Amino acid sequence: MLTETTVADIRILIMPLPEFAMLPFGGFLDKLRFTADEADYSRQRYCTWQILGLEAGSIKSSSGIDIQVQATPAEIHCADFDYLVVFGGRNAQATQSLAPRYKNILRKAAGHGVQLVCIDNACFLLAACGLLNGHKVALHWRHEAEFRFSFPRIEVVSGQMYCFDGGRISCAGGMAAIDLAIEMLARACGRSRALKGLADMLVDEARSSSHQLRSLDTEAATSRHTGRAIALMHNLLSASKTTDELAGMVGISRRQLDRQFLSEHGMTAKNYWNELRLQHVQWRLLNSGHSLAVIADEAGIADVSYLGKIFRKRFGMSPALFRKALPGMPSDL
The missing domain is CATH 1.10.10.60 (Homeodomain-like)
Incomplete structure (x- = not known):
């Protein structure tokens, strides 16, 4: 937690959707943890985060692991946060169908100036809520054709790991979530602090948004x-x-x-x-x-x-x- 003399540079709400993937979620969260403190004590000093869910309890990942919800929409004030990061579910169609349930909290956050971040299939949810209209989006290459078909008026940027476009940020998921976290932290905390802990994570370097995936x-x-x-x-x-x-x-x-x-x-x-x-x-x-x-x-x-x-x-x-x-x-x- 913050001390009386420390003000966090970046405040993040993290909202995993049902059947979310653990890889981007864990990578993103651990990058925040390394940057959040001077040493490696997991104290939330320079960046803070909370796990948001529509209701109290837990959210099950695609691998069957449960993540405990720390706050519900009724317990937070959106203006206290800089970003709302949404981690998509395993099935894009199912994620898109969640729009009626999640529309209110997403629109409320956007209305308070919170930047919305969609990782992996979460772009299908934001698009279905009308929150990507007029914005560019980067997403996993496996889902590009499906997204273009479902939302033909939204511009897809092919071959990008992540994309910053005004108040909307999108990420393809997987290990790219670490690269996105680094860029978000660099803009808020400085490049040096954003890169802290990469060696501990056994990550060679931060990849740019235009990094070409050789394994494709x-x-x-x-x-x-x-x-x-x-x-x-x-x-x-x-x-x-x-x-x-x-x-x-x-x-x-x-x-x-x-x-x-x-x-x-x-x-x-x-x-x-x-x-x-x-x-x-x-x-x-x-x-x-x-x-x-x-x-x-x-x-x-x-x-x-x-x-x-x-x-x-x-x-x-x-x-x-x-x-x-x-x-x-x-x-x-």
């Missing part, structure tokens, strides 16, 4: 042109672009692009792009209750029956049977 490509030895093409394939998953147009955007001919893909990935650029789309469809069937028609649009496949055909050829069963085999998932496609 399955082939580490990919060439410059192929790597650029794969990044564009991810960003243009739902677009009606041809492989010839893709090659033009990369700056080489279609034949050269195919030659490089065959050499590095054993398939043409078109086939690699189709595989990305099918992998996206499979992942969305595993992690959402959206209809196949919605998922097909996200993957840039206009004909649902054609999608069913190529999905069956690739995975050995229809999308309906694939989803039906998953416990707790709807089977009506």
